[in-house]
Amino acid sequence: MNATFTEASFQNIVNVANKYGISTNAVTDLTFCLMNSNGTMAQFNIAELGGGGQWMQGGMTMVGDMFNNNLKYLVDGLCMDLSNLIQQRAIQYKPLPKTEHGQGGFSGNWWGDLGFPNxxxxxxxxxxxxxxxxxxxxxxxxxxxxxxxxxxxxxxxxxxxxxxxxxxxxxxxxxxxxxxxxxxxxGSYGVQKSQPIQNNEAQKNVVENIVAPVNAPIEAVNNNSVFEEDIFVKIEKLAGLKDKGILSVEEFENKKSDLLNRL
Known part of the structure:
Protein backbone atom coordinates (compact mmCIF):
# COMPACT_ATOMS: atom_id res chain seq x y z
CA MET A 1 0.00 0.00 0.00
CA ASN A 2 1.60 3.25 -1.17
CA ALA A 3 1.13 6.28 1.08
CA THR A 4 3.63 8.68 -0.46
CA PHE A 5 3.21 8.79 -4.25
CA THR A 6 0.05 9.37 -6.29
CA GLU A 7 -1.61 6.22 -7.58
CA ALA A 8 -0.50 6.90 -11.15
CA SER A 9 3.05 7.63 -9.99
CA PHE A 10 3.25 4.45 -7.95
CA GLN A 11 1.99 2.42 -10.90
CA ASN A 12 4.79 3.90 -13.01
CA ILE A 13 7.28 2.85 -10.32
CA VAL A 14 5.81 -0.68 -10.35
CA ASN A 15 6.10 -0.78 -14.15
CA VAL A 16 9.79 0.13 -13.96
CA ALA A 17 10.36 -2.53 -11.29
CA ASN A 18 8.67 -5.17 -13.44
CA LYS A 19 10.65 -4.10 -16.52
CA TYR A 20 13.98 -4.71 -14.78
CA GLY A 21 12.92 -7.60 -12.53
CA ILE A 22 13.64 -5.64 -9.35
CA SER A 23 11.42 -5.42 -6.26
CA THR A 24 9.05 -2.49 -6.01
CA ASN A 25 10.55 -1.55 -2.64
CA ALA A 26 14.04 -1.23 -4.12
CA VAL A 27 12.81 0.91 -7.02
CA THR A 28 10.75 3.04 -4.62
CA ASP A 29 13.84 3.68 -2.48
CA LEU A 30 15.80 4.64 -5.59
CA THR A 31 12.98 6.97 -6.63
CA PHE A 32 13.16 8.78 -3.28
CA CYS A 33 16.88 9.43 -3.88
CA LEU A 34 16.24 10.74 -7.39
CA MET A 35 13.32 12.94 -6.31
CA ASN A 36 15.70 14.84 -4.06
CA SER A 37 17.50 16.23 -7.14
CA ASN A 38 14.55 16.30 -9.56
CA GLY A 39 15.95 13.23 -11.27
CA THR A 40 19.45 14.52 -12.00
CA MET A 41 21.51 12.45 -9.55
CA ALA A 42 21.23 9.85 -6.80
CA GLN A 43 23.35 8.47 -4.00
CA PHE A 44 21.87 5.28 -2.59
CA ASN A 45 22.45 2.21 -0.46
CA ILE A 46 20.12 -0.52 -1.70
CA ALA A 47 20.93 -4.21 -1.22
CA GLU A 48 19.36 -5.34 -4.51
CA LEU A 49 21.54 -2.84 -6.37
CA GLY A 50 24.78 -4.00 -4.82
CA GLY A 51 24.68 -1.79 -1.73
CA GLY A 52 26.14 1.71 -1.98
CA GLY A 53 26.20 3.44 -5.35
CA GLN A 54 25.98 6.75 -7.17
CA TRP A 55 24.48 7.92 -10.44
CA MET A 56 24.54 11.22 -12.31
CA GLN A 57 22.48 12.13 -15.35
CA GLY A 58 24.75 12.34 -18.38
CA GLY A 59 27.70 11.52 -16.14
CA MET A 60 28.84 8.37 -14.42
CA THR A 61 27.40 5.31 -12.71
CA MET A 62 29.17 3.79 -9.71
CA VAL A 63 28.23 0.60 -7.87
CA GLY A 64 29.75 -1.27 -4.95
CA ASP A 65 31.12 -3.99 -7.24
CA MET A 66 33.05 -1.73 -9.62
CA PHE A 67 33.84 -4.59 -12.04
CA ASN A 68 30.22 -5.75 -12.39
CA ASN A 69 29.22 -4.14 -15.68
CA ASN A 70 25.82 -5.83 -15.71
CA LEU A 71 25.01 -4.19 -12.39
CA LYS A 72 26.18 -0.82 -13.75
CA TYR A 73 23.92 -1.20 -16.78
CA LEU A 74 21.02 -2.15 -14.52
CA VAL A 75 21.46 0.87 -12.24
CA ASP A 76 21.94 3.21 -15.20
CA GLY A 77 18.80 1.89 -16.90
CA LEU A 78 16.72 2.18 -13.74
CA CYS A 79 17.92 5.70 -13.01
CA MET A 80 17.43 6.87 -16.60
CA ASP A 81 13.85 5.56 -16.74
CA LEU A 82 12.94 6.99 -13.34
CA SER A 83 14.68 10.29 -14.10
CA ASN A 84 12.68 10.71 -17.31
CA LEU A 85 9.42 9.98 -15.47
CA ILE A 86 10.27 12.45 -12.70
CA GLN A 87 11.18 15.23 -15.12
CA GLN A 88 8.00 14.55 -17.11
CA ARG A 89 6.11 14.82 -13.78
CA ALA A 90 4.85 11.28 -14.28
CA ILE A 91 6.13 10.54 -10.74
CA GLN A 92 4.88 12.94 -8.06
CA TYR A 93 4.30 12.90 -4.35
CA LYS A 94 0.72 12.56 -3.16
CA PRO A 95 -0.79 15.91 -2.07
CA LEU A 96 -2.09 16.11 1.47
CA PRO A 97 -5.77 16.97 2.03
CA LYS A 98 -6.72 20.56 2.82
CA THR A 99 -6.98 21.48 6.47
CA GLU A 100 -9.56 23.56 8.25
CA HIS A 101 -6.90 26.18 9.01
CA GLY A 102 -6.30 27.49 5.52
CA GLN A 103 -7.73 27.44 2.00
CA GLY A 104 -4.45 26.27 0.56
CA GLY A 105 -4.17 23.46 3.07
CA PHE A 106 -0.85 24.60 4.61
CA SER A 107 -1.16 28.14 5.99
CA GLY A 108 -2.46 26.87 9.31
CA ASN A 109 -0.17 23.90 9.77
CA TRP A 110 2.30 23.79 12.62
CA TRP A 111 5.37 23.75 10.34
CA GLY A 112 4.65 27.28 9.13
CA ASP A 113 5.52 28.38 5.60
CA LEU A 114 7.78 25.49 4.57
CA GLY A 115 5.21 24.49 1.96
CA PHE A 116 4.34 20.98 0.80
CA PRO A 117 5.80 18.13 2.91
CA ASN A 118 6.80 14.80 1.43
CA GLY A 187 14.33 26.51 16.98
CA SER A 188 16.82 25.77 19.75
CA TYR A 189 17.76 22.10 19.79
CA GLY A 190 21.26 22.95 21.00
CA VAL A 191 23.01 22.92 17.63
CA GLN A 192 24.57 25.92 15.92
CA LYS A 193 22.11 27.46 13.50
CA SER A 194 23.12 27.43 9.86
CA GLN A 195 24.30 30.83 8.67
CA PRO A 196 23.67 32.22 5.18
CA ILE A 197 26.65 33.21 3.05
CA GLN A 198 26.96 36.97 3.35
CA ASN A 199 29.03 38.02 0.35
CA ASN A 200 30.65 36.94 -2.88
CA GLU A 201 34.04 36.41 -1.25
CA ALA A 202 32.57 33.99 1.27
CA GLN A 203 30.69 32.28 -1.53
CA LYS A 204 33.94 31.89 -3.47
CA ASN A 205 35.64 30.38 -0.42
CA VAL A 206 32.88 27.78 -0.04
CA VAL A 207 33.14 26.75 -3.68
CA GLU A 208 36.94 26.63 -3.63
CA ASN A 209 36.90 24.49 -0.48
CA ILE A 210 34.67 22.03 -2.30
CA VAL A 211 36.71 21.90 -5.50
CA ALA A 212 40.22 22.23 -4.03
CA PRO A 213 40.64 18.67 -2.68
CA VAL A 214 40.51 17.24 -6.21
CA ASN A 215 43.07 19.69 -7.60
CA ALA A 216 45.90 17.36 -6.56
CA PRO A 217 47.54 15.30 -9.35
CA ILE A 218 45.57 12.21 -10.21
CA GLU A 219 48.64 10.02 -9.72
CA ALA A 220 48.51 10.88 -6.02
CA VAL A 221 45.25 8.93 -5.79
CA ASN A 222 45.89 5.26 -5.24
CA ASN A 223 42.41 4.09 -6.21
CA ASN A 224 40.60 5.46 -9.26
CA SER A 225 37.19 4.58 -7.85
CA VAL A 226 37.90 6.63 -4.72
CA PHE A 227 38.96 9.57 -6.88
CA GLU A 228 35.80 9.30 -9.01
CA GLU A 229 33.61 9.08 -5.92
CA ASP A 230 35.28 12.18 -4.47
CA ILE A 231 34.52 14.12 -7.65
CA PHE A 232 30.91 12.97 -7.60
CA VAL A 233 30.52 14.09 -3.98
CA LYS A 234 31.97 17.51 -4.86
CA ILE A 235 29.53 17.91 -7.75
CA GLU A 236 26.64 16.94 -5.48
CA LYS A 237 27.68 19.58 -2.94
CA LEU A 238 27.90 22.19 -5.70
CA ALA A 239 24.41 21.20 -6.85
CA GLY A 240 23.19 21.84 -3.31
CA LEU A 241 24.69 25.33 -3.43
CA LYS A 242 22.95 25.93 -6.76
CA ASP A 243 19.59 24.75 -5.39
CA LYS A 244 19.94 27.19 -2.49
CA GLY A 245 20.70 30.08 -4.84
CA ILE A 246 24.30 30.42 -3.71
CA LEU A 247 25.63 29.47 -7.15
CA SER A 248 24.10 30.47 -10.46
CA VAL A 249 23.29 27.78 -13.03
CA GLU A 250 26.19 28.96 -15.18
CA GLU A 251 28.65 28.86 -12.26
CA PHE A 252 27.47 25.37 -11.34
CA GLU A 253 27.82 24.08 -14.91
CA ASN A 254 31.33 25.52 -15.22
CA LYS A 255 32.48 23.93 -11.97
CA LYS A 256 30.80 20.62 -12.84
CA SER A 257 32.50 20.52 -16.25
CA ASP A 258 35.84 21.29 -14.63
CA LEU A 259 35.43 18.39 -12.21
CA LEU A 260 34.18 15.89 -14.80
CA ASN A 261 37.11 16.74 -17.09
CA ARG A 262 39.44 15.37 -14.41
CA LEU A 263 38.00 11.87 -14.61
Whole structure:
Protein backbone atom coordinates (compact mmCIF):
# COMPACT_ATOMS: atom_id res chain seq x y z
CA MET A 1 0.00 0.00 0.00
CA ASN A 2 1.60 3.25 -1.17
CA ALA A 3 1.13 6.28 1.08
CA THR A 4 3.63 8.68 -0.46
CA PHE A 5 3.21 8.79 -4.25
CA THR A 6 0.05 9.37 -6.29
CA GLU A 7 -1.61 6.22 -7.58
CA ALA A 8 -0.50 6.90 -11.15
CA SER A 9 3.05 7.63 -9.99
CA PHE A 10 3.25 4.45 -7.95
CA GLN A 11 1.99 2.42 -10.90
CA ASN A 12 4.79 3.90 -13.01
CA ILE A 13 7.28 2.85 -10.32
CA VAL A 14 5.81 -0.68 -10.35
CA ASN A 15 6.10 -0.78 -14.15
CA VAL A 16 9.79 0.13 -13.96
CA ALA A 17 10.36 -2.53 -11.29
CA ASN A 18 8.67 -5.17 -13.44
CA LYS A 19 10.65 -4.10 -16.52
CA TYR A 20 13.98 -4.71 -14.78
CA GLY A 21 12.92 -7.60 -12.53
CA ILE A 22 13.64 -5.64 -9.35
CA SER A 23 11.42 -5.42 -6.26
CA THR A 24 9.05 -2.49 -6.01
CA ASN A 25 10.55 -1.55 -2.64
CA ALA A 26 14.04 -1.23 -4.12
CA VAL A 27 12.81 0.91 -7.02
CA THR A 28 10.75 3.04 -4.62
CA ASP A 29 13.84 3.68 -2.48
CA LEU A 30 15.80 4.64 -5.59
CA THR A 31 12.98 6.97 -6.63
CA PHE A 32 13.16 8.78 -3.28
CA CYS A 33 16.88 9.43 -3.88
CA LEU A 34 16.24 10.74 -7.39
CA MET A 35 13.32 12.94 -6.31
CA ASN A 36 15.70 14.84 -4.06
CA SER A 37 17.50 16.23 -7.14
CA ASN A 38 14.55 16.30 -9.56
CA GLY A 39 15.95 13.23 -11.27
CA THR A 40 19.45 14.52 -12.00
CA MET A 41 21.51 12.45 -9.55
CA ALA A 42 21.23 9.85 -6.80
CA GLN A 43 23.35 8.47 -4.00
CA PHE A 44 21.87 5.28 -2.59
CA ASN A 45 22.45 2.21 -0.46
CA ILE A 46 20.12 -0.52 -1.70
CA ALA A 47 20.93 -4.21 -1.22
CA GLU A 48 19.36 -5.34 -4.51
CA LEU A 49 21.54 -2.84 -6.37
CA GLY A 50 24.78 -4.00 -4.82
CA GLY A 51 24.68 -1.79 -1.73
CA GLY A 52 26.14 1.71 -1.98
CA GLY A 53 26.20 3.44 -5.35
CA GLN A 54 25.98 6.75 -7.17
CA TRP A 55 24.48 7.92 -10.44
CA MET A 56 24.54 11.22 -12.31
CA GLN A 57 22.48 12.13 -15.35
CA GLY A 58 24.75 12.34 -18.38
CA GLY A 59 27.70 11.52 -16.14
CA MET A 60 28.84 8.37 -14.42
CA THR A 61 27.40 5.31 -12.71
CA MET A 62 29.17 3.79 -9.71
CA VAL A 63 28.23 0.60 -7.87
CA GLY A 64 29.75 -1.27 -4.95
CA ASP A 65 31.12 -3.99 -7.24
CA MET A 66 33.05 -1.73 -9.62
CA PHE A 67 33.84 -4.59 -12.04
CA ASN A 68 30.22 -5.75 -12.39
CA ASN A 69 29.22 -4.14 -15.68
CA ASN A 70 25.82 -5.83 -15.71
CA LEU A 71 25.01 -4.19 -12.39
CA LYS A 72 26.18 -0.82 -13.75
CA TYR A 73 23.92 -1.20 -16.78
CA LEU A 74 21.02 -2.15 -14.52
CA VAL A 75 21.46 0.87 -12.24
CA ASP A 76 21.94 3.21 -15.20
CA GLY A 77 18.80 1.89 -16.90
CA LEU A 78 16.72 2.18 -13.74
CA CYS A 79 17.92 5.70 -13.01
CA MET A 80 17.43 6.87 -16.60
CA ASP A 81 13.85 5.56 -16.74
CA LEU A 82 12.94 6.99 -13.34
CA SER A 83 14.68 10.29 -14.10
CA ASN A 84 12.68 10.71 -17.31
CA LEU A 85 9.42 9.98 -15.47
CA ILE A 86 10.27 12.45 -12.70
CA GLN A 87 11.18 15.23 -15.12
CA GLN A 88 8.00 14.55 -17.11
CA ARG A 89 6.11 14.82 -13.78
CA ALA A 90 4.85 11.28 -14.28
CA ILE A 91 6.13 10.54 -10.74
CA GLN A 92 4.88 12.94 -8.06
CA TYR A 93 4.30 12.90 -4.35
CA LYS A 94 0.72 12.56 -3.16
CA PRO A 95 -0.79 15.91 -2.07
CA LEU A 96 -2.09 16.11 1.47
CA PRO A 97 -5.77 16.97 2.03
CA LYS A 98 -6.72 20.56 2.82
CA THR A 99 -6.98 21.48 6.47
CA GLU A 100 -9.56 23.56 8.25
CA HIS A 101 -6.90 26.18 9.01
CA GLY A 102 -6.30 27.49 5.52
CA GLN A 103 -7.73 27.44 2.00
CA GLY A 104 -4.45 26.27 0.56
CA GLY A 105 -4.17 23.46 3.07
CA PHE A 106 -0.85 24.60 4.61
CA SER A 107 -1.16 28.14 5.99
CA GLY A 108 -2.46 26.87 9.31
CA ASN A 109 -0.17 23.90 9.77
CA TRP A 110 2.30 23.79 12.62
CA TRP A 111 5.37 23.75 10.34
CA GLY A 112 4.65 27.28 9.13
CA ASP A 113 5.52 28.38 5.60
CA LEU A 114 7.78 25.49 4.57
CA GLY A 115 5.21 24.49 1.96
CA PHE A 116 4.34 20.98 0.80
CA PRO A 117 5.80 18.13 2.91
CA ASN A 118 6.80 14.80 1.43
CA UNK A 119 5.37 13.07 4.46
CA UNK A 120 4.08 13.83 7.95
CA UNK A 121 3.27 11.84 11.05
CA UNK A 122 3.25 11.64 14.81
CA UNK A 123 4.66 9.17 17.32
CA UNK A 124 4.64 9.29 21.12
CA UNK A 125 3.71 12.97 21.26
CA UNK A 126 6.25 14.05 18.65
CA UNK A 127 5.05 15.34 15.27
CA UNK A 128 7.27 15.56 12.21
CA UNK A 129 7.09 16.86 8.65
CA UNK A 130 9.69 15.88 6.05
CA UNK A 131 10.56 18.22 3.15
CA UNK A 132 13.14 16.37 1.05
CA UNK A 133 12.67 18.74 -1.91
CA UNK A 134 13.98 21.70 0.11
CA UNK A 135 16.20 19.71 2.52
CA UNK A 136 14.18 20.45 5.66
CA UNK A 137 12.85 18.43 8.60
CA UNK A 138 10.38 20.00 11.04
CA UNK A 139 9.76 18.45 14.47
CA UNK A 140 7.18 19.58 17.02
CA UNK A 141 7.40 18.46 20.62
CA UNK A 142 5.83 20.02 23.71
CA UNK A 143 4.57 22.91 21.58
CA UNK A 144 8.07 23.78 20.30
CA UNK A 145 8.90 23.51 16.60
CA UNK A 146 12.47 22.93 15.43
CA UNK A 147 13.39 23.01 11.74
CA UNK A 148 16.56 21.22 10.63
CA UNK A 149 18.58 21.56 7.44
CA UNK A 150 18.85 17.90 6.35
CA UNK A 151 21.83 18.63 4.04
CA UNK A 152 22.07 15.80 1.48
CA UNK A 153 20.06 13.29 3.54
CA UNK A 154 17.02 11.96 1.68
CA UNK A 155 14.84 10.92 4.62
CA UNK A 156 12.68 7.93 3.82
CA UNK A 157 12.15 6.11 7.11
CA UNK A 158 10.81 6.95 10.57
CA UNK A 159 10.89 4.77 13.66
CA UNK A 160 10.64 4.79 17.42
CA UNK A 161 13.72 5.82 19.38
CA UNK A 162 14.61 4.66 22.87
CA UNK A 163 16.03 7.63 24.76
CA UNK A 164 17.55 10.76 23.28
CA UNK A 165 16.03 14.19 22.80
CA UNK A 166 13.17 12.98 20.60
CA UNK A 167 11.02 9.86 20.65
CA UNK A 168 11.41 9.30 16.90
CA UNK A 169 14.39 8.39 14.75
CA UNK A 170 14.90 9.01 11.04
CA UNK A 171 16.80 7.13 8.34
CA UNK A 172 18.17 8.25 5.00
CA UNK A 173 20.25 6.71 2.21
CA UNK A 174 23.18 6.85 4.67
CA UNK A 175 21.42 5.02 7.51
CA UNK A 176 20.30 6.57 10.80
CA UNK A 177 20.18 10.39 10.78
CA UNK A 178 21.92 12.03 13.75
CA UNK A 179 19.79 15.11 14.45
CA UNK A 180 22.56 16.49 16.64
CA UNK A 181 24.80 16.81 13.58
CA UNK A 182 22.28 18.74 11.45
CA UNK A 183 22.26 22.57 11.26
CA UNK A 184 19.16 24.19 12.73
CA UNK A 185 17.25 26.68 10.64
CA UNK A 186 14.87 27.70 13.42
CA GLY A 187 14.33 26.51 16.98
CA SER A 188 16.82 25.77 19.75
CA TYR A 189 17.76 22.10 19.79
CA GLY A 190 21.26 22.95 21.00
CA VAL A 191 23.01 22.92 17.63
CA GLN A 192 24.57 25.92 15.92
CA LYS A 193 22.11 27.46 13.50
CA SER A 194 23.12 27.43 9.86
CA GLN A 195 24.30 30.83 8.67
CA PRO A 196 23.67 32.22 5.18
CA ILE A 197 26.65 33.21 3.05
CA GLN A 198 26.96 36.97 3.35
CA ASN A 199 29.03 38.02 0.35
CA ASN A 200 30.65 36.94 -2.88
CA GLU A 201 34.04 36.41 -1.25
CA ALA A 202 32.57 33.99 1.27
CA GLN A 203 30.69 32.28 -1.53
CA LYS A 204 33.94 31.89 -3.47
CA ASN A 205 35.64 30.38 -0.42
CA VAL A 206 32.88 27.78 -0.04
CA VAL A 207 33.14 26.75 -3.68
CA GLU A 208 36.94 26.63 -3.63
CA ASN A 209 36.90 24.49 -0.48
CA ILE A 210 34.67 22.03 -2.30
CA VAL A 211 36.71 21.90 -5.50
CA ALA A 212 40.22 22.23 -4.03
CA PRO A 213 40.64 18.67 -2.68
CA VAL A 214 40.51 17.24 -6.21
CA ASN A 215 43.07 19.69 -7.60
CA ALA A 216 45.90 17.36 -6.56
CA PRO A 217 47.54 15.30 -9.35
CA ILE A 218 45.57 12.21 -10.21
CA GLU A 219 48.64 10.02 -9.72
CA ALA A 220 48.51 10.88 -6.02
CA VAL A 221 45.25 8.93 -5.79
CA ASN A 222 45.89 5.26 -5.24
CA ASN A 223 42.41 4.09 -6.21
CA ASN A 224 40.60 5.46 -9.26
CA SER A 225 37.19 4.58 -7.85
CA VAL A 226 37.90 6.63 -4.72
CA PHE A 227 38.96 9.57 -6.88
CA GLU A 228 35.80 9.30 -9.01
CA GLU A 229 33.61 9.08 -5.92
CA ASP A 230 35.28 12.18 -4.47
CA ILE A 231 34.52 14.12 -7.65
CA PHE A 232 30.91 12.97 -7.60
CA VAL A 233 30.52 14.09 -3.98
CA LYS A 234 31.97 17.51 -4.86
CA ILE A 235 29.53 17.91 -7.75
CA GLU A 236 26.64 16.94 -5.48
CA LYS A 237 27.68 19.58 -2.94
CA LEU A 238 27.90 22.19 -5.70
CA ALA A 239 24.41 21.20 -6.85
CA GLY A 240 23.19 21.84 -3.31
CA LEU A 241 24.69 25.33 -3.43
CA LYS A 242 22.95 25.93 -6.76
CA ASP A 243 19.59 24.75 -5.39
CA LYS A 244 19.94 27.19 -2.49
CA GLY A 245 20.70 30.08 -4.84
CA ILE A 246 24.30 30.42 -3.71
CA LEU A 247 25.63 29.47 -7.15
CA SER A 248 24.10 30.47 -10.46
CA VAL A 249 23.29 27.78 -13.03
CA GLU A 250 26.19 28.96 -15.18
CA GLU A 251 28.65 28.86 -12.26
CA PHE A 252 27.47 25.37 -11.34
CA GLU A 253 27.82 24.08 -14.91
CA ASN A 254 31.33 25.52 -15.22
CA LYS A 255 32.48 23.93 -11.97
CA LYS A 256 30.80 20.62 -12.84
CA SER A 257 32.50 20.52 -16.25
CA ASP A 258 35.84 21.29 -14.63
CA LEU A 259 35.43 18.39 -12.21
CA LEU A 260 34.18 15.89 -14.80
CA ASN A 261 37.11 16.74 -17.09
CA ARG A 262 39.44 15.37 -14.41
CA LEU A 263 38.00 11.87 -14.61
Missing amino acids: STGSQNGTSYAIFNDIHRLAIQENGKVTVFDTLDNNIGGVGQQQGGNYSVTFTSQYGNVNLGSLPIVS
